[in-house]
Amino acid sequence: MSTSPRAKQDLEDSPAKRLKLDTEMPPPSDPRMPVFDRGLYLAPMVRIGSLPSRLLALEYGADLVWTPEIVDRAIMGTTRRVNASTGLVEFMKGDKQIFSCHPIERPYLIYQVGSSTPENAAEAVRIVTAHDDVAGVDLNCGCPKPFSTLGGMGANLLTEPDLLCDILRQMRRAAPPHVSVTCKIRLLPTQAETLALVEQIVRTRTIRALTIHCRTKPMRPREPALVDRFREIAAHVAKVAAETGQDVPVIYNGDCFGAGDAPRLRERTGASAVMMARAAELNPSCFRPRRACVATVIAPRWMHYAIHFDNPFGNTKYCVTQLAFSTMAGARESEGERVSPLPKRELIRIRTELSQARTHEDMARTLGLPWPLDTSEALALLRQALDQR
Numbered sequence: 137m138s139t140s141p142r143a144k145q146d147l148e149d150s151p152a153k154r155l156k157l158d159t160e161m162p163p164p165s166d167p168r169m170p171v172f173d174r175g176l177y178l179a180p181m182v183r184i185g186s187l188p189s190r191l192l193a194l195e196y197g198a199d200l201v202w203t204p205e206i207v208d209r210a211i212m213g214t215t216r217r218v219n220a221s222t223g224l225v226e227f228m229k230g231d232k233q234i235f236s237c238h239p240i241e242r243p244y245l246i247y248q249v250g251s252s253t254p255e256n257a258a259e260a261v262r263i264v265t266a267h268d269d270v271a272g273v274d275l276n277c278g279c280p281k282p283f284s285t286l287g288g289m290g291a292n293l294l295t296e297p298d299l300l301c302d303i304l305r306q307m308r309r310a311a312p313p314h315v316s317v318t319c320k321i322r323l324l325p326t327q328a329e330t331l332a333l334v335e336q337i338v339r340t341r342t343i344r345a346l347t348i349h350c351r352t353k354p355m356r357p358r359e360p361a362l363v364d365r366f367r368e369i370a371a372h373v374a375k376v377a378a379e380t381g382q383d384v385p386v387i388y389n390g391d392c393f394g395a396g397d398a399p400r401l402r403e404r405t406g407a408s409a410v411m412m413a414r415a416a417e418l419n420p421s422c423f424r425p426r427r428a429c430v431a432t433v434i435a436p437r438w439m440h441y442a443i444h445f446d447n448p449f450g451n452t453k454y455c456v457t458q459l460a461f462s463t464m465a466g467a468r469e470s471e472g473e474r475v476s477p478l479p480k481r482e483l484i485r486i487r488t489e490l491s492q493a494r495t496h497e498d499m500a501r502t503l504g505l506p507w508p509l510d511t512s513e514a515l516a517l518l519r520q521a522l523d524q525r
């Protein structure tokens with residue numbers, strides 16, 4: 137009796153077949169993959185995690201940097217182009233830059249995919265890895281914002297674990313062997329549900345690391361992260377990983393406000409590594425124990441990168457005006473630490489003028505930079521910082 141194509145497909149999709157595929161799949165352990173078992177990482181942040189922010193985070197000590205979530209359909213249909221003089225790589229749709237990156241960040245760069253369709257996620261991975269532009273690809277399973285969840289993406293995947301795991305399998309198959317696949321989740325309402333979810337994910341034998349943002353989907357950023365739920369989840373991941381012949385580091389995320397916070401959080405949670413978002417949005421030098429002044433150091437450095445790589449102006453203005461132009465570090469770990477030599481009224485003037493700027497030139501002049509700005513040495517400090525690693 138011959139099997140119909142539909143019946144054959146059903147057989148291939150059956151849980152038994154899938155389980156077999158998972159155990160047949162070699163665990164992802166290519167030595168060329170990035171290392172996730174230590175360090176302090178820049179979290180994925182829509183708009184904020186553009187090229188200049190990532191380069192600054194690396195310059196100031198971030199061990200790995202995530203791109204913002206880029207929805208699969210956004211990168212599909214793009215054309216890749218390389219700027220021969222700066223090395224900038226851009227993925228373009230018409231005149232619109234969908235994603236940009238630079239070879240200097242390649243070993244540290246994790247590209248985050250937004251998806252609810254295994255085929256599209258795989259296509260996004262193929263596009264972004266075709267020229268070896270990134271070290272890893274990550275699936276966003278944590279974003280609670282409507283633009284992500286309405287399409288069934290982001291945090292909605294947490295309650296569709298079979299689909300989530302299918303997406304990871306397709307991403308793993310689409311990625312070259314030396315490119316890692318990882319996944320970023322939030323907590324489910326109960327610990328038991330969360331343990332079951334991470335177990336199912338780890339059993340796919342597709343991921344090189346798992347990031348857990350210790351908030352549930354309805355929790356707002358101002359609500360304290362549920363730090364103490366992490367340790368048991370990380371222990372469960374380690375147990376399932378060991379049973380299935382893998383090593384899956386678990387990255388802690390939620391309310392780490394600076395390099396000084398990280399050892400305490402690692403100790404409290406047992407995490408392999410720690411990821412920071414809002415602290416880096418305010419000041420990307422938060423990866424160092426002592427923050428640099430936004431007005432006199434960080435914003436000018438941001439402008440050097442932005443102008444050198446002709447960053448889209450709307451993005452530059454958004455990111456630079458989100459920086460913390462403050463006299464104090466303003467973060468919990470270093471309350472009382474003065475970071476700016478400028479008086480408060482000068483910081484207010486700069487912030488006001490930046491919010492009214494219409495060009496990169498306006499912004500550079502507001503920050504006291506010469507115009508035209510010589511950016512020929514834009515990458516020198518970053519090269520130096522990376523050489524010292």
Ligand SMILES: Cc1cc2nc3c(=O)[nH]c(=O)nc-3n(C[C@H](O)[C@H](O)[C@H](O)COP(=O)(O)O)c2cc1C
Pocket residue numbers: 179180181182183184203204205248276277278279320349357389390391392411412413414415417
């Ligand atoms: C401006 C902004 C944009 C974000 N965009 C993303 C995103 O694209 N993908 C994602 O997985 N999480 C995103 N997040 C969530 C962060 O990655 C992180 O999980 C969350 O902010 C908790 O970390 P924190 O306490 O260090 O801020 C975003 C957060 C912020 C503040």
